[in-house]
Amino acid sequence: MNIELLDPSNYDSQLEEKLKKLKQLFAVYPIPEIEVFASEPTHYRMRTEFRVWHEGDDLYYYMFDKDKDQNIRTEQFLPASTLINEMMIALMDELRPNLVLRHKLFQVDFLSTLSGEILVSLLYHRQLNTDWIDVAHKLKEKLALKFKVNLIGRARKQQIIIDQEFVLEQLPLAGKILTYKQIENSFTQPNGRVAIKMLEWAIDVTKNSTGDLLELYCGNGNFSIALAPNFKNVLATELAKPSVEAAQFNIALNNIKNLQIIRMSAEDFSDAMSGKREYTRLKGIDLKSYEFTTILVDPPRAGIDPNTLALVQDYKRILYISCNPNTLIDNLSTLTETHCIKRIALFDQFPYTDHMECGVWLERIN
Numbered sequence: 486m487n488i489e490l491l492d493p494s495n496y497d498s499q500l501e502e503k504l505k506k507l508k509q510l511f512a513v514y515p516i517p518e519i520e521v522f523a524s525e526p527t528h529y530r531m532r533t534e535f536r537v538w539h540e541g542d543d544l545y546y547y548m549f550d551k552d553k554d555q556n557i558r559t560e561q562f563l564p565a566s567t568l569i570n571e572m573m574i575a576l577m578d579e580l581r582p583n584l585v586l587r588h589k590l591f592q593v594d595f596l597s598t599l600s601g602e603i604l605v606s607l608l609y610h611r612q613l614n615t616d617w618i619d620v621a622h623k624l625k626e627k628l629a630l631k632f633k634v635n636l637i638g639r640a641r642k643q644q645i646i647i648d649q650e651f652v653l654e655q656l657p658l659a660g661k662i663l664t665y666k667q668i669e670n671s672f673t674q675p676n677g678r679v680a681i682k683m684l685e686w687a688i689d690v691t692k693n694s695t696g697d698l699l700e701l702y703c704g705n706g707n708f709s710i711a712l713a714p715n716f717k718n719v720l721a722t723e724l725a726k727p728s729v730e731a732a733q734f735n736i737a738l739n740n741i742k743n744l745q746i747i748r749m750s751a752e753d754f755s756d757a758m759s760g761k762r763e764y765t766r767l768k769g770i771d772l773k774s775y776e777f778t779t780i781l782v783d784p785p786r787a788g789i790d791p792n793t794l795a796l797v798q799d800y801k802r803i804l805y806i807s808c809n810p811n812t813l814i815d816n817l818s819t820l821t822e823t824h825c826i827k828r829i830a831l832f833d834q835f836p837y838t839d840h841m842e843c844g845v846w847l848e849r850i851n
Contacts, residue, residue: 491563491564492837493526493563495837496523496524496836496837499836499837500521500833500836503831504519504521507519507831507843510811510814511814511829513814514817514821514826515826516826517829519829519830519831520686520828520829520830520831521830521831521833522679522682522683522686522830522831522832522833523833524678524679524833524834524836525678526836527563528563528564528566529564529566529676529677529678529679530564530565530566530676531566531569531596531599531654531673531674531675531676532594532595532596532597532675533562533564533565533569533594534592534593534595535547535548535562535573535592535594536548536549536556536591536592537590537591537592537593538556543581544577544581545558545559545560545577546560546573546577546593547559548562560573560574561573561574564836565595565597566597566599568597568598568603568632569595569597569603571631571632572595572597572603572605572628572634575628575631575632576593576605576628579624579627579628583624585620586607586620586621588609588611589611590607590608590609591608591610592607593607594606594608594669596673597652598652598653598655598677599654599655599656599677599678600653600654602634602635602652602653602654603633603634603652604635604636604637604650604652605628605634605636605637606637606639606669606670607621607636607637607638607639608639609638609639609640611640612640612641613638613640613643617645618638618645621636621647624636625647625648635649636648637650637669650668650669651666651667651668651669652667653665653667654667654677656684658681658685658688658711659685659711659714663711663739664738664739665705665706665707665710665731665735666705666731666735666738667705667731668727668728668730668731670727671705671725671727671728671731672705672725673705674707674834675834675835676833676834679832679834680707683806683832683842683844684707686830687712687781687806687844688711688712688715690827690828690844690846691712691715691779691802691804692715694715694716694779694802695717695778696717696776696777696778696779697716697717697718697719697720697777697778698712698713698716698719698720698778699719699721699775699777699779699781699800700712700719700721700722700780700783701722701751701754701780701781701784701793702722702723702751702782702783702784702785703721703723703728703732703783704723704725704728704732704783705728705731705732705735706721706731706735706736706744706746708783708806709721709746710735710739710744713741713743713744716779717743718743718744719744719745720745720747720777721745721746722747722750723746723747724748724749724751729748732746733746747766747767749764749766749767751782751789751790751793752792752793754793755790755793755795755796756792758772758796759792759795759796778800778801778802779800779802779804780797780802781804781805781806782797782803782806783806784807785808786808786809786812787812788807788809788812788813788815789812794819794820797820798819798820798822798823800849801848801849802846802848803820803824803845803846803847804844804846804847805817805820805843805844805846805847806843806844807842807845808834808840810841813843820847821847823849823850824848824850825847825848825850826845826846827847829843829845829846830843830844830845832844
C-alpha cells in the first residue's frame with residue numbers, strides 16, 4: 486500500500502475513478518445505473534496486521550510501502566478503526582518495556598468490531614512457554630481496564646488463546662440487530678459499515694422473493710442469516726471448517742430456524758446436484774424437497790468454476806457478490822446467455838486501492 490495515497494480529501498475523486506473503471510468493464514453489457522455505496526474516508530477497516538521492528542530498546546509497528554520500497558514506521562493507521570488505533574498505542578506502551586512479550590515478536594494482528602470488541606494476536610519466531618502465558622494474562626488484565634479485549638499468542642505449530650479466539654460483531658439490519666461470531670485467522674468483511682450496506686442491498690434486491698435460497702461460499706453465514714427472512718428455506722455451503730462452525734454458532738445465536746449449512750465445496754455440491762456423485766455429507770438432506778428459485782454466490786477472486794457456473798444458470802434469480810470485477814465479467818459472459826442484469830452495485834470496501842467489490846442481480850430471460 487502507498488501510504489501517501491491515504492488522503493481523505495481525495496476520497497470522492499478516487500471513488501469516482503473506480504466507478505469510471507467499472508462502467509468501462511461493463512460497457513459490453515446493457516446495464517442499469519450502477520448503485521454506489523461509499524465508505525467512510527477514515528477508520529473503516531475492522532482488521533489490520535502490522536510487522537514489528539526491533540531497534541535497540543525501541544519497538545514499533547511498520548508497514549511496507551511498495552512504491553518507495555521501504556518500511557514505514559506506523560504509530561497510527563488512518564484506514565484502521567478508531568478502536569484499533571487506540572489499541573495500537575496502548576499495546577505498544579506495554580510491549581516496549583516487557584522483555585518476555587517482545588522477545589522475537591515479529592507481527593501483531595488486530596480484529597475489531599463496530600460493537601466495541603477487539604482481538605489481538607501476537608506472532609513470534611519462538612515457542613511460547615509458561616512465562617509468556619503468565620505475562621500475557623497480566624497484559625490482558627491491564628488492557629481490559631479500558632478495552633473489551635482478548636489475546637492470542639502464535640508461534641510455529643502453536644496457538645495460545647487467552648480466553649477466546651473470536652469477537653462478536655453486532656450489525657443493525659432490517660430493524661433488528663444481527664450478531665456474528667468472527668474468528669481470528671478466518672475471513673470477515675474488512676469494512677464493517679460497508680458490509681452493512683452490502684447486506685441491506687442484498688435484502689432489498691431479494692425482498693419479493695418466493696421459494697428457497699441456495700448459497701455457495703457462505704463463510705460464517707454473513708449473507709445467509711441476513712437473507713433468511715426473505716425466503717421459505719435457505720441451504721448454504723462452505724468448505725472451511727472454522728467458517729462452518731462459526732456459521733452454525735451464528736445461526737443459533739440469531740435464532741434462525743430456516744437455514745441449514747453443509748460443509749462442502751461449491752464444486753462438490755454442483756456434482757451432487759447434477760447427480761454425478763453422492764456424498765455422505767448430504768446424507769439425511771433431501772435436496773429434492775427444496776424449491777430453489779434464487780442462488781447466491783460470493784466466490785473467491787478466481788471466480789466460479791465451469792461446473793458451478795452451469796449450476797448457477799439453472800436458477801431463476803442470481804445474486805452474485807464479487808471481489809474481482811475481472812472474473813465477474815468473465816463469468817457474466819456465460820450467465821448473460823440465460824439471464825439479464827437487473828441491478829448492479831459498487832461497494833467501496835477498500836478505499837484508496839484499485840480493489841472493487843460488486844453486487845449483481847440477474848433474472849432469467851423469458
